[in-house]
Amino acid sequence: MFNLDCNQMNILIWTYHRVLPKASSAAVSADEFERQIAYLAESGYKSIGPAELELFFNGKLPLYDKYTMLTFDDGWADNLIWATPILKRYSAKAVLALNTGLMNKEGRTIRKDGNYEIIDSKKALEESVYGKSSRSFLNWNEILDMKNSGLWEFQAHGNSHFGCYSKFGRIKGFFPEKPHWTMEYALGEPPFPGAPKVSFGSTLADKRTVMGSDLKDSLKKASGDAEWTRLCQAHPAPVEILETDEEFETRVETDLTECKKTILETLGVETSSLFWPWGQSSDASVRIAKKCGFKMLFTMEKDIVNRKTSPDSIPRIAAPANFADFKRQMTIYSNSIFRRIKKFF
Incomplete structure (x- = not known):
């Protein structure tokens, strides 16, 4: 060509x-x-x-x-x-x-x-x-x-072949309507209603993360896409980094x-x-x-x-x-x- x-x-x-x-x-x-x-x-x-x-x-x-x-x-x-x-x-x-x-x-x-x-x-x-x-x-x-x-x-x-949360730019939906096979790994626990589906980042590209425990707690207490979206996008530190360089x-x-x-x-x-x-x-x-x-x-x-x-x-x-x-x-x-x-x- x-x-x-x-x-x-x-x-x-x-x-x-x-x-x-x-x-x-x-x-x-x-x-x-x-x-x-x-x-x-x-x-x-x-x-x-x-x-x-x-x-x-x-x-x-x-x-x-x-x-x-x-x-x-x-x-x-x-x-x-x-x-x-x-x-x-x-x-x-x-x-x-x-x-x-x-x-x-x-x-x-x-x-x-x-x-x-x-x-x-x-x-x-x-x-x-x-x-x-x-x-x-x-x-x-x-x-x-x-x-x-x-x-x-x-x-x-x-x-x-796992992915993790890195940033919450464009949220594609929420569990259980929008599941993803790597979500359990990215959350550090089984998926729950309100867990966001995003473009997950490969763990061979960046350090291992999990969603922050306070954000997970907030999502579990809330309901509805609008409230879940607001919580994800407003949180100052949505993920916890689990590894050093x-x-x-x-x-x-x-x-x-x-x-x-x-x-x-x-x-x-x-x-x-x-x-x-x-x-x-x-x-x-x-x-x-x-x-x-x-x-x-x-x-x-x-x-x-x-x-x-x-x-x-x-x-x-x-x-x-x-x-x-x-x-x-x-x-x-x-x-x-x-x-x-x-x-x-």
Whole structure:
């Protein structure tokens, strides 16, 4: 893909989570996914991985070929069931960023018995992060099956996947009408009526927090969205920081090292790339990741990748759920003028 203004090669990196028979939260339907992959193949795009991307940054990929990268986050079992056959049909390759803390530890052989129940993404994440069930995620035998297919390569997505309260800018609603799977962790206790749903911050990006006890007490005594909103926005210190800088660094380094070690010991793969949960990082977490040996760090900032892109902050674009939007995104991000306009909306 070339920038239409200066003939400079650009690469779009697409982010997926789930591929299911029908589109749902965090999932693209199998039919739409196939249309997207077919379109890329018919348009002459070659799917690459982090090793080729590193060559691209160093000016060692052929200039006049067209490249894209297909990335999947977390390690959902449906990536094996529905995405893999489509990748195979079009000789496309993908990168699976594994969150090793989510992996399935239960016995199951999908290819032999089809034993896979489709669970809502938010419910599935809640089950897994709190240790109830990892049934929606891949187990290591299934991941080895994917590795042996030659269609997938594997990189790191951390060993935990929690979010915390950081600021209460735009409140999206309140429990129980607006639940969120990380809310219990962010509150430090089970959710209660009036607990706010916000854009939670990744605990691999910033220090662990919990909602302040006095704010929780006030919310429990109040009722109604208007009063809950007022209490959240008026409180001078809505969260309590639970870690020092040193404790944060130790926790994140331990988390990333564990992810890297598990993938190496289980798959024999030395991971060089880290795909941040929710695409979120900080100056401190970037420094820690580089200390752990990661060469390329991927965000969810919507933009193209070119030779000027910093390996410390590589943007990705969430793949739309329908084909028309997918083509529209390709058009927008292929043109620098359209990209600049897009950032204002």
